[in-house]
Amino acid sequence: MEDGVLLNITQKLLNDGKYSAVKNIMTEMNAVDIAQIISDATAENQVRLFRLLPTEISAETFAYLDTDIQSTIVDSITNAELGKLVDEMFIDDAVDFLEDVPANVVTRVLAHTSSDTRKTINRFLNYPEDSAGSIMTAEMAAFNVNCTVEEAIADLRRTALDKESIETCYCIDKNRILLGSVPIRRLIVSKPETKIGDIMYDDEQLIYVTTTDDQESVAQVVRKYDLLSVPVVDKEKRLVGIITVDDIVDVIQQENTEDFEKMALLIPSEEDYMKTGVVRLFRNRIPWLLILMVSATFTGFIIDNFEDKLAAVAGLTACIPMLMDTSGNSGNQVSTLIIRGLALGTVKLKDYFAVLWKEIRVALMCGVTLAAANFLRMYLLNFVTHSVAADRMFRIFFVVCISMLFTVVVAKIIGCSLPMLAKVLHLDPALMAGPMITTIVDAVSLLIYFGFATVVLF
Amino acid sequence: MEDGVLLNITQKLLNDGKYSAVKNIMTEMNAVDIAQIISDATAENQVRLFRLLPTEISAETFAYLDTDIQSTIVDSITNAELGKLVDEMFIDDAVDFLEDVPANVVTRVLAHTSSDTRKTINRFLNYPEDSAGSIMTAEMAAFNVNCTVEEAIADLRRTALDKESIETCYCIDKNRILLGSVPIRRLIVSKPETKIGDIMYDDEQLIYVTTTDDQESVAQVVRKYDLLSVPVVDKEKRLVGIITVDDIVDVIQQENTEDFEKMALLIPSEEDYMKTGVVRLFRNRIPWLLILMVSATFTGFIIDNFEDKLAAVAGLTACIPMLMDTSGNSGNQVSTLIIRGLALGTVKLKDYFAVLWKEIRVALMCGVTLAAANFLRMYLLNFVTHSVAADRMFRIFFVVCISMLFTVVVAKIIGCSLPMLAKVLHLDPALMAGPMITTIVDAVSLLIYFGFATVVLF
Numbered sequence: 001m002e003d004g005v006l007l008n009i010t011q012k013l014l015n016d017g018k019y020s021a022v023k024n025i026m027t028e029m030n031a032v033d034i035a036q037i038i039s040d041a042t043a044e045n046q047v048r049l050f051r052l053l054p055t056e057i058s059a060e061t062f063a064y065l066d067t068d069i070q071s072t073i074v075d076s077i078t079n080a081e082l083g084k085l086v087d088e089m090f091i092d093d094a095v096d097f098l099e100d101v102p103a104n105v106v107t108r109v110l111a112h113t114s115s116d117t118r119k120t121i122n123r124f125l126n127y128p129e130d131s132a133g134s135i136m137t138a139e140m141a142a143f144n145v146n147c148t149v150e151e152a153i154a155d156l157r158r159t160a161l162d163k164e165s166i167e168t169c170y171c172i173d174k175n176r177i178l179l180g181s182v183p184i185r186r187l188i189v190s191k192p193e194t195k196i197g198d199i200m201y202d203d204e205q206l207i208y209v210t211t212t213d214d215q216e217s218v219a220q221v222v223r224k225y226d227l228l229s230v231p232v233v234d235k236e237k238r239l240v241g242i243i244t245v246d247d248i249v250d251v252i253q254q255e256n257t258e259d260f261e262k263m264a265l266l267i268p269s270e271e272d273y274m275k276t277g278v279v280r281l282f283r284n285r286i287p288w289l290l291i292l293m294v295s296a297t298f299t300g301f302i303i304d305n306f307e308d309k310l311a312a313v314a315g316l317t318a319c320i321p322m323l324m325d326t327s328g329n330s331g332n333q334v335s336t337l338i339i340r341g342l343a344l345g346t347v348k349l350k351d352y353f354a355v356l357w358k359e360i361r362v363a364l365m366c367g368v369t370l371a372a373a374n375f376l377r378m379y380l381l382n383f384v385t386h387s388v389a390a391d392r393m394f395r396i397f398f399v400v401c402i403s404m405l406f407t408v409v410v411a412k413i414i415g416c417s418l419p420m421l422a423k424v425l426h427l428d429p430a431l432m433a434g435p436m437i438t439t440i441v442d443a444v445s446l447l448i449y450f451g452f453a454t455v456v457l458f
Numbered sequence: 459m460e461d462g463v464l465l466n467i468t469q470k471l472l473n474d475g476k477y478s479a480v481k482n483i484m485t486e487m488n489a490v491d492i493a494q495i496i497s498d499a500t501a502e503n504q505v506r507l508f509r510l511l512p513t514e515i516s517a518e519t520f521a522y523l524d525t526d527i528q529s530t531i532v533d534s535i536t537n538a539e540l541g542k543l544v545d546e547m548f549i550d551d552a553v554d555f556l557e558d559v560p561a562n563v564v565t566r567v568l569a570h571t572s573s574d575t576r577k578t579i580n581r582f583l584n585y586p587e588d589s590a591g592s593i594m595t596a597e598m599a600a601f602n603v604n605c606t607v608e609e610a611i612a613d614l615r616r617t618a619l620d621k622e623s624i625e626t627c628y629c630i631d632k633n634r635i636l637l638g639s640v641p642i643r644r645l646i647v648s649k650p651e652t653k654i655g656d657i658m659y660d661d662e663q664l665i666y667v668t669t670t671d672d673q674e675s676v677a678q679v680v681r682k683y684d685l686l687s688v689p690v691v692d693k694e695k696r697l698v699g700i701i702t703v704d705d706i707v708d709v710i711q712q713e714n715t716e717d718f719e720k721m722a723l724l725i726p727s728e729e730d731y732m733k734t735g736v737v738r739l740f741r742n743r744i745p746w747l748l749i750l751m752v753s754a755t756f757t758g759f760i761i762d763n764f765e766d767k768l769a770a771v772a773g774l775t776a777c778i779p780m781l782m783d784t785s786g787n788s789g790n791q792v793s794t795l796i797i798r799g800l801a802l803g804t805v806k807l808k809d810y811f812a813v814l815w816k817e818i819r820v821a822l823m824c825g826v827t828l829a830a831a832n833f834l835r836m837y838l839l840n841f842v843t844h845s846v847a848a849d850r851m852f853r854i855f856f857v858v859c860i861s862m863l864f865t866v867v868v869a870k871i872i873g874c875s876l877p878m879l880a881k882v883l884h885l886d887p888a889l890m891a892g893p894m895i896t897t898i899v900d901a902v903s904l905l906i907y908f909g910f911a912t913v914v915l916f
Contacts, residue, residue, distance in 0.1 A: 029662045032683050153646070160643035167625040167642070167686065184625070184642060185618035188611070204487045223711070225490050226704035228625065228686055245703045246684035252707065253681070256714045257798055260721075264794035265787050272804040273795050278816055282823040285791050289824060289866075290831055292787060296780035297839065303776040311769035318761040321782060321900060322754035329723055329750060329896075333743050336722035337731050340715055346730040358736055365740040366747060373748055377755065408747075438787075442779060 006033075007040050014045055023052045031057060035064035047076045059088035066275075067100040074105055083112030090164050091117075092137035092247065095124045132218050133211035135251065136232045136241030141169040145179050145197035149190045165244045167228045171200045178231055178239040180206055208233050211240060215251045220345065222248045259343065262430040263336065265289070288435055295439045302446045309450075313457055319400050320446070326370060327407040327445040328438055334359055334415030335433045342419060342429050349423055355416050363412035367405035375401045399452045406452075407445040414440055464491075465498050472503055481510045489515060493522035505534045517546035524733075525558040532563055541570030548622050549575075550595035550705065553582045590676050591669030593709065594690045594699030599627040603637050603655035607648045623702050625686045629658045636689055636697040638664055666691050669698060673709045678803065680706045717801060720888040721794065723747070746893055753897045760904045767908075771915055777858050778904070784828060785865040785903040786896055792817055792873030793891045800877060800887050807881055813874050821870035825863035833859050857910045864910075865903040872898055 006025070013022045026034050026049070038049050038061070050073050053061060062070065062085060074082060086094050086109055098106050098121065110118050120138050127133025141163050143152045152169065160166050169187060171180040180200030190199050208231045209218045222230055222245055232241040258268040265288035269276060276284075303310070303320070310317045338355065341347025347355065378397050418437055419429035464483070471480045484492050484507070496507050496519070508531050511519060520528065520543060532540060544552050544567055556564050556579065568576050578596050585591025599621050601610045610627065618624050627645060629638040638658030648657050658664075666689045667676050680688055680703055690699040716726040723746035727734060734742075761768070761778070768775045796813065799805025805813065836855050876895055877887035 030665065030683060033662070156643070156646050158647075160646050163643060165625065165686070166646075167623065185614070185621060188614050188618050188624075189616070204491070207488065223704075223707055225488060228623070228703065245686065245707065246681075249681055249703065249707060249710065252710060252714075253802065256710075257802070260718070260794055260798050263718075264790050266791050266794070273799045274805055274809060274812070278819045278823070281816070281820045282827075285788075285820065286824055286827055289784060289787055289791075289828060293780060293784050293828055293832060294835060296783055297835065299779040300776040303779070304773065307772060307775060310775060314765060315762065317765060317768060317775055318758040320778065321757040321761070321904075322751060324779060324782075325754055325896065325900065326747060326751050329747055330743075332722050333724050333747075336718055336724070340718050341731045344711065344715070347732060351732060354732070358739070361736045362739045362743065365736070366744055369740075369744055370747060370751055374751060377752060381755065438783065442783065446779075 007037055010037060010049065011041065011045065014048060019048075019052055022049070026053060027057060031060040032064055034061045038065060039069060043072060047073055051077070055084055055088055059085055059093075063089060063093035063097070067097075070097055071101055071105065074101070074109070079108070079112045082109060083114070086113045086121075087117050090137050090139055091120050091124060091241075092135060092164075094121055095134070098125065127211055130215045131211060132209045132213040132215060132232050132243060133241070135215055135218075135247055136211070136243045137164045138241050139164045140229075140231070140239075140242040141166045142172050142176075142239055143169060143196050145171045145173060145195070145200065147196050148192065149187055149194045149196065149199070150192035152187060152196055153192075165229050165242065169196075170231050170239055170242070171196050171202075172239050176238040178206070178208055178233050178237055181231065209243070210235065216255050218243060219248050219251045219255065223252075255343075259339070259430045262428065263339070263434045265292070265435055292435055292439065296442070298439070298443050299446055302443060302450065306446075306450045306453075309453065309458060313396065313453070315396055316399075316453060320449070322374075323400070323403060323407055323445050323449055324442050326404065327411040327441050330363070330366060330408045331411035331415035331437045331441045332434075334412050335419050335437050338416050338419040339429045339433055342423055349420060352417075352420050355420070356413065359412045359416045360409065363409040364405075366412070367408035370408060371401040371405045374404055395456050399449070399456050403445070403449040403452050406448045407441075410444050410448065411437075411441045414444070465495055468495055468507065469499065469503065472506060477506075477510055480507065484511060485515060489518035490522055492519045496523060497527060501530060505531055509535070513542055513546055517543055517551075521547060521551035521555070525555075528555055529559055529563065532559070532567070537566070537570045540567060541572070544571045544579075545575050548595050548597055549578050549582060549699075550593060550622075552579055553592070556583065585669055588673045589669060590667045590671040590673060590690050590701060591699070593673055593676075593705050594669070594701045595622045596699050597622045598687075598689070598697075598700040599624045600630050600634075600697055601627060601654050603629045603631060603653070603658070605654050606650065607645055607652045607654065607657070608650035610645060610654055611650075623687050623700065627654075628689050628697055628700070629654050629660075630697050634696040636664070636666055636691050636695055639689065667701070668693065674713055676701055677706050677709045677713065681710075713801075717797070717888045720886065721797070721892045723750070723893055750893055750897065754900070756897070756901050757904055760901060760908065764908045764911075767911065767916060771854065771911070773854055774857075774911060778907070780832075781858070781861060781865055781903050781907055782900050784862065785869040785899050788821070788824060788866045789869035789873035789895045789899045790892075792870050793877050793895050796874050796877040797887045797891055800881055807878060810875075810878050813878070814871065817870045817874045818867065821867040822863075824870070825866035828866060829859040829863045832862055853914055857907070857914050861903070861907040861910050864906045865899075868902050868906065869895075869899045872902070 010022050010025060026037070034053070034057070038046050041049055046069055050058060050061070062073070065073070077085070094117070098109060110121065113121070124133065139162055141156060141160070143155065156166060166184055169182050169184060170178060171182060173179055180197070180202035182196060182200045186199055207221060207225050207227065209221055211232055211234055218230065221227070227245065229242045229244045231239055232243060234240050254270065261268045267284040267287060269280070269284055271280070338347055375397055378400065415437055419433040422429040422432040468480050468483060484495070492511070492515070496504050499507055504527055508516060508519070520531070523531070535543070552575070556567060568579065571579070582591065597620055599614060599618070601613065614624060624642055627640045627642060628636060629640060631637055638655070638660035640654060640658045644657055665679060665683050665685065667679055669690055669692055676688065679685070685703065687700045687702045689697055690701060692698050712728065719726045725742040725745060727738070727742055729738070796805055833855055836858065873895055877891040880887040880890040
């Protein structure tokens with residue numbers, strides 16, 4: 001609401017040419033909110049608003065803009081302005097930006113930044129996607145272990161504003177090997193003449209990740225130890241960067257979204273839904289729809305082979321969707337819990353037999369309840385409407401209810417086993433379990449149903 | 459792996475009575491890892507290990523233990539030890555612990571802590587569950603606006619170790635009204651005689667939440683502004699606490715897990731899967747299974763009414779599961795994207811018509827592709843095995859394929875509309891959309907299929 005009001009005001013002031021008034025309003029605001037105002041403005045005003053910002057604010061604001069607006073701005077500013085802008089940005093933000101823009105923009109940017117920035121950016125751009133190296137930033141507070149608290153604080157006084165976070169400072173030797181960490185509060189309460197090396201957390205207590213670690217495992221470390229930042233080292237254990245928890249929050253949301261998408265049979269995409277084109281949406285959706293449609297050929301065959309018998313007994317066909325839906329739902333309930341448990345580390349592979357034993361008991365309770373409720377439903381609704389003998393009718397009821405019990409048990413067993421099997425095979429549980437469970441459970445349910453029907457009714 | 463080795467070592471040393479060696483090993487470790495060692499030890503050793511820890515480490519370790527181990531420990535320590543332990547803990551950890559233990563333990567704890575701690579804990583326990591008040595902590599760095607940088611730093615030197623985070627300090631007036639915030643690095647680089655009030659971020663740039671805000675909306679604020687901590691104020695805008703981002707990370711994971719569970723037709727539960735009893739698991743699962751089984755009565759009726767016609771045309775019945783599965787999957791793909799978009803704020807209610815238009819186009823592309831693939835599949839597999847005239851066979855193919863196209867389009871429309879409708883009605887999109895989509899899409903698919911069959915084949 002407030003954003004809308006501010007947008008109107010800035011719009012009006014801009015149109016009236018009152019640039020300094022707009023500038024004053026914006027410099028009072030948070031970079032996130034300035035980015036919002038710019039995003040909501042017309043394309044022409046976006047560039048005018050951006051150019052009104054002082055450099056240090058403009059760099060932070062730029063990092064919060066969407067790629068398309070970033071590109072518009074880059075196209076409209078001079079090479080000198082561009083160089084200054086990128087020099088002023090935190091390395092991780094600059095790398096994020098450069099990863100999303102066309103190659104010619106990257107070339108132009110790199111040609112006009114300082115050589116230090118250029119070197120760091122080039123190195124960061126080479127880390128594998130979704131690795132710790134690709135999301136870290138180089139602006140951390142690091143001190144030699146022999147440095148005193150007084151020297152460290154004096155250094156921070158000069159440089160702190162350029163650091164992404166100083167909540168934790170890191171201790172290195174002359175070869176930049178990471179030796180320990182010191183929380184800023186511990187630094188502040190220590191005597192000025194104390195050596196950093198004497199108050200640092202080291203050995204067992206020093207938590208770090210390496211540049212090639214996957215961002216998901218970094219997120220797990222940060223969560224486990226409740227860290228505000230984690231140091232990143234190269235394979236020689238040299239300190240090369242830090243990852244702050246605000247970037248980890250984004251990683252967690254991204255990984256969660258990916259799991260949601262995989263479980264909903266989508267090809268995961270990092271783009272926002274509203275910004276994704278129709279063709280891309282189609283391409284993310286059609287593969288699994290096609291694969292599962294074709295795999296439904298099996299269920300088709302099973303039904304086809306049983307068609308004459310289905311036709312002979314009224315009511316049998318009508319129960320197929322209910323049985324398939326209930327067993328599918330039962331299987332999905334478990335597989336979701338197990339996939340989530342595996343992702344969060346609360347369920348481990350060694351728990352398999354405990355999980356299985358748990359699921360068999362839950363399945364029996366669910367199966368008996370559902371079978372009983374179903375019997376009641378069929379009886380009350382006088383489900384078999386055609387005139388058949390009572391004995392025959394109860395046989396049909398029996399087939400449906402006993403099938404219900406067995407399919408639920410089988411679905412729960414498959415639902416807990418498949419994700420763990422995927423994990424054993426180093427496949428992605430979320431990716432593999434969803435589609436396979438539906439297909440397998442569908443086919444098994446029908447086989448159970450038709451099996452009981454054949455024995456009891458024919 | 460390392461945990462296992464350490465566990466064995468500590469176990470052996472404990473059994474040999476070498477307590478001081480165990481103590482030395484543990485005081486070198488991180489509280490999270492100590493908690494792990496204690497959790498994996500035998501019940502008897504758990505208490506022995508815990509009592510070996512110095513108070514400041516024991517309080518932090520205690521916060522990372524599970525409720526059952528916390529209870530065991532509380533039962534085995536003296537009242538004086540208990541009082542000291544709780545006094546030493548951060549308020550949010552103490553409140554977390556007290557929320558999970560029996561009332562008699564709460565009484566015992568409150569009877570033996572200092573009166574300050576007791577008052578704060580009591581106040582915190584009264585905030586509604588999942589509100590900002592219930593997850594905040596009281597240990598923050600706050601200064602009067604008239605205080606100088608020198609005074610603030612001197613104060614931090616005395617008190618910093620007791621604060622949960624000093625990355626951002628907060629500025630208040632004499633009535634504790636929140637006026638601004640100062641990042642520690644800004645404090646450090648400022649001249650000693652500067653007034654805090656002159657360097658603080660205020661007005662538009664000051665971000666805060668109130669005690670009654672829902673934790674999910676707090677998480678959104680923290681994510682939006684990339685904060686490491688956010689101040690919490692009461693309704694008079696008095697500063698009462700802060701929430702640090704590590705607690706927000708837990709909130710985000712919890713909310714995500716809840717959404718996963720709702721979409722998998724489970725009653726959400728905060729307990730870990732491995733710790734949840736069979737009866738509780740059953741109770742979380744059976745409601746939706748029962749409701750959806752009963753609602754399958756509709757599809758049963760639809761099929762029942764069409765049973766004679768299904769029996770008359772070979773192959774028609776066999777295609778039912780494929781049509782229902784494909785439309786169900788199509789609907790779920792969209793609803794998941796929309797539910798996730800609504801949760802993350804990337805899709806808004808005002809976007810409805812844009813979403814609908816997008817989905818109709820995607821659905822047509824998916825529908826045509828699936829129908830064509832299905833035609834090919836049926837043709838190649840010579841699906842209608844019974845001897846029917848070619849003309850008749852193609853009519854059956856046509857019915858299945860045109861139904862496929864229509865059901866996919868309808869499923870996508872329902873899939874994007876239901877979550878947004880839920881949001882309009884202030885219902886939970888994740889809770890409402892999953893179960894309803896299956897039921898509605900199943901019934902509609904059958905009606906479309908049988909409708910086309912009646913027109914074309916009979």
